[in-house]
Amino acid sequence: MTATEWWRGAAIYEVYLRSFRDANGDGEGDLKGLIAGLDYLAGLGIDAIWLTPVTPSPNFDSGYDVADYRSIEPKFGTMEEFKTLVAEAHRRGLKVVLDQVYSHSSHLHPWFVESAASRTGARSDWYVWAEPKPDGGPPNNWLGRFGGYAWEWSAVRRQYYLHNFLVEQPDLNLHNPEVQDEILAIMRFWFELGVDGLRLDVVNFYMHDAALRDNPAARRNDVPANPYYLQAHVYDRSRPENLPFLARMRAEADAAGDRLLLGEISCDFQIERMAEYTAPGLLHTAYSFELLGPELSGTAIANAVTRAGENASWPCWAFSNHDVVRVASRWRATGRPERIKMLQAMLICLRGTIVLYQGEELGLPHSDVPRHRLMDPEAVRFWPNHRGRDGARTPMPWSQQSPSLGFSEVDGWLPAESAHQALAISVQQNDTQSMLAHCREMLALRRRSRALKLGDWELISAGETSLIVRRRSDGEELVCGFNWGDDSIRVPTGRVLAGKAQGEDLAPDSYVIADCSIGQ
Incomplete structure (x- = not known):
């Protein structure tokens, strides 16, 4: 790791701006609200914030339909407020990563x-x-x-x-060189404003097959709610033609200095695609949806992280984001704080850069948004067979106050979730046993442990309900064990840094991070 690789092993917090904090009373989060929340974010112990799109948009897809790439959506604030945000984040030691949508526009x-x-x-x-x-x-x-x-x-x-x-x-x-040149100019614009990195939305959708060949049928035995998944998408996404343009983007980022390019590999579950896009001279890191699926499986997690290492890529991992069901609901942890804490610990033990989604530190379950309040076009179209993404995007619960749990003085653009009331920041803030306190402890541990942040990854064992790995760096050796099965499992012993174990026994819904370095 060099001085210009702050992103390697970093913990990045995804801020869904429309739902983070409303300062102007219009029911939508804004830049002033985010500035007011920076102390809270810095207190978590994260390294950077990833900010969802701030540019003007008619909001057919919640800001991911950009109408102007070089200004600020008026509902969110002004360019001066954005500059203030960047300066205030930097003053607190936080990098700013900005969502950019180059595959399509409004x-x-x-x-x-x-x-x-x-x-x-x-x-x-x-x-x-x-x-x-x-x-x-x-x-x-x-x-x-x-x-x-x-x-x-x-x-x-x-x-x-x-x-x-x-x-x-x-x-x-993006086959057109003029369009590529314009995108590079947009990148320079934001870098000159002090942005430390760009999260590249659906980066694998940049190029299409110029011959417009038909996609073949996918190999599956069911009919999904969305027919999109009946095709093998070999000609409309993840094309090799992407790579030369990614190299131009990387050169632009390198010319700007200490900048990050974080790619989203969308709708593509191949670890090898992450490695392809993060080859030398391309993106710094990328994430796919490998660990954002419906099942919690130690075997699957071990396979994904191990394969990423074998492909010599530096991956990025997340358990939740604004496009999927929140991890507490998806992996059956709702109302089970010990499992939530185990999942928090597991995320910080993965080799790579990690992303913590807004509210994940609180253990928030997915929200149940009534049909008449749905905003997500996917939910509106495929109701009731697919509930869409709004349930992951409801307002951040700052307190138990009505009408929006402290998010706003008015009803929010999406309704506040009543199940979040007991999990609000004001409830957990000073509770040393809370999920919020635990998340802070885990992030602090990752920050001070080179083995967790940058070390090698060695699989000890994995099953459908357990995972045990070894992380090593510069003489530091940690064993990290996780158990979400019905029975206790055996783990190697050492000086316990976090979690708990009874000797070599690890109980259900618990974890241990133990220092097994020589001399311990």
Whole structure:
């Protein structure tokens, strides 16, 4: 690790800005609210905050449909307030990582308005346009992530445009060098404002197959709620054409100095894809959805982390984020604080950079958002077979106060979850046995332990309900054991740093981190 690799082994906290803290009373989180919460975040012991999109957007997809890449959404605040946020975060020793959406823009972005107006304009080739089939149908069989075909007809151009997500999110044509140059200029803009890194939304969707070949059918024995998963997406995402552009992006980040490029490998569960995208000269680190699935499996976790190490990549791991069911609900830990603490400890023991999602330190369960309050387009379209992502995005519970648990003085853009009331920050803040206190202890342990932050990973044993690993660095050797089964398991002994064990026995829903260095 060098001075310019602050991100290696870092603990990054994802701030979902719309739901973090509302300072202006409009029911949506904002920059002033985040600035007011920086002491809380610094007190956790994290290294950086990842901030979801702050740019202007019509909010068809909660800010991931960008209408202007170089300014601040007025509901969130002003550019001066953003500069203040960066300065105040840095004053507290926190890096700032900003979400950037380069795969697609809003259909209201001036670029798309111009591109859609004519086949011969200056930006006519800035988006992906294609002729219809002779029968008038779309050019191929590609499906959209949120349902239907990934193509929308333009009566003006008399062509289809590609949208891997919503109709309101047309795909940029990153095969076009002019578009690439513009994206690099946008990166420079934010780096010059002091941003320490960029989280690259759906980075594997940047390029498409220029020949527009049909996707083959996926190999599966069921019919999912979303037909998107009936295809093997070999031509519309994760294309090798991505890699040269990622190299240009890395060169831009390196030229700016101590900057991070963190990629999201979306809808692609291959560890090898993470390694491909984080090869020398490409992204610094990336995460996929390997550990964001429905089942807690020690075998699966061990397999993912081990394979990432074998591929010589530096991975990034998360148990929750704004796109999936919260880990407390997904891995059956709701109302089980000891299991929550075990999961917190497991995350900090993984080899790689880790991401803690907003509220995960409190043990928040997934929210049950009533149908009439749903905002997520995926939830609206596939109700009730798929409840979408709103349940992970409800307001942060700062206190037990109504109407929004201290998030706002008014009802929030999503309703506050009543089950979060007893888990509010004000309830846990001064309780030394709380999940919040435990999370702080775990992050402090990772910060002072080179073995946990940067060390080698050696698997001792793994089962469906247990995991035991060894972390080593510079003479420090730690054994980390986790058990969520029905029976006790055996773990090697050592000086206990965290958790508890009865001799060599580790009880259900418990963990131990023991120092087994020579001389201990």
